[in-house]
Amino acid sequence: MTRWRSARAPLIWGALGLAIGVPVALAAASEQLAWRDPVYIIAGFAGIIALGLVLVQPLLIGGYLPRLSAYRGRRAHHWIGGALAVAILIHVAGLWITSPPDMVDALTFSSPTPFSPFGVIAMWAIFAVAFLALLRRRLGLRPRTWRIIHIPLAIVIVAGSVVHCLLIEGTMETISKVALCALVLAAAVKVMIDLQVWRKRQAPRGENVARQ
Amino acid sequence: MTTVVFTRRNLLAAGGSVLATGLLATGASGVLLPARASGLAPTESMSGGANNYRKGAAIVERIGKGGFWMSGTVRRAGDGAPLAGQRIQIWAHTVEGREHEPQSHGATLTDKDGRFRLEMPQIIPIFGQPHGHLAYDSGEFKTVFLRPVMRSAKETSLEAHFVLQPA
Numbered sequence: 001m002t003r004w005r006s007a008r009a010p011l012i013w014g015a016l017g018l019a020i021g022v023p024v025a026l027a028a029a030s031e032q033l034a035w036r037d038p039v040y041i042i043a044g045f046a047g048i049i050a051l052g053l054v055l056v057q058p059l060l061i062g063g064y065l066p067r068l069s070a071y072r073g074r075r076a077h078h079w080i081g082g083a084l085a086v087a088i089l090i091h092v093a094g095l096w097i098t099s100p101p102d103m104v105d106a107l108t109f110s111s112p113t114p115f116s117p118f119g120v121i122a123m124w125a126i127f128a129v130a131f132l133a134l135l136r137r138r139l140g141l142r143p144r145t146w147r148i149i150h151i152p153l154a155i156v157i158v159a160g161s162v163v164h165c166l167l168i169e170g171t172m173e174t175i176s177k178v179a180l181c182a183l184v185l186a187a188a189v190k191v192m193i194d195l196q197v198w199r200k201r202q203a204p205r206g207e208n209v210a211r212q
Numbered sequence: 213m214t215t216v217v218f219t220r221r222n223l224l225a226a227g228g229s230v231l232a233t234g235l236l237a238t239g240a241s242g243v244l245l246p247a248r249a250s251g252l253a254p255t256e257s258m259s260g261g262a263n264n265y266r267k268g269a270a271i272v273e274r275i276g277k278g279g280f281w282m283s284g285t286v287r288r289a290g291d292g293a294p295l296a297g298q299r300i301q302i303w304a305h306t307v308e309g310r311e312h313e314p315q316s317h318g319a320t321l322t323d324k325d326g327r328f329r330l331e332m333p334q335i336i337p338i339f340g341q342p343h344g345h346l347a348y349d350s351g352e353f354k355t356v357f358l359r360p361v362m363r364s365a366k367e368t369s370l371e372a373h374f375v376l377q378p379a
Contacts, residue, residue, distance in 0.1 A: 099263065
């Protein structure tokens, strides 16, 4: 029991590192990279890293990452949300440079590729959350109002990102890609169950009470 | 030999089993009709088919070093008669270059049976799908842009079929 407790923190952090690191490393070993120029490669990896950040977000807000206080977890959630928006901008900009007509098709929902609309919808949901998060204080959004806005958008981001990623044939290795997508879904579902996001409450958890 | 004519959309709708039966799936109605039936519907351009198109690619023996085969047929709408000597332009993201680059483009002519076949470098996935582009753009018939998708990036050939209507 005590041995598990002492090993728990490094195990969880290590598992998180592997969950994101292995898909990135296997994509970095993809033979497809030989036929791509640097801008396209950067765009692709920005997308993979964005998916990894979508995994981290619910873990932070659910308090599942050990040795990270609720306050610091929340701060990290804000910064990683910003990083996610930047990663998506790099992803879209890089793909635009690689093939402008294909990117225009995707953004206008007229692309022949079935995964594009999922990615574009998730992108707008990410931008909407980031934008509202920046203005949250200025708009005077109460925690409950914020949750009503953020949670549906978070569901759109998670579902859209996972479908987008799974349907793409690219540099990601299939098994590690499916595993990462499954973890993203599992983390999002777990945090929603644990925080009972569908319930109408003022203060769902201890630290919220403490902060209010 | 029966020629199987299909578009990707019809193929998806009708299922792979259609292939073996030698039937033609028509675009407008989605109903299966015998290939010899009158009123063969013209092929519609596929969405994204014209992306990275370059006008007037030269007729070539082979695009780049080759290793991959793009083939297909060109027929006339209505009676389905094969169209000989039709210029088909082909381009794709390959191991030798990106889609928009001139060396990734080439054109070929159909033979007396309306068939074309052009060797090109191996197509690789770009924008999440391994796909090629083909255009009929000579003006005698209505311009058509196709964007067939490979079932797997490992395949070394791809087919696309044109049914053209007068411009």
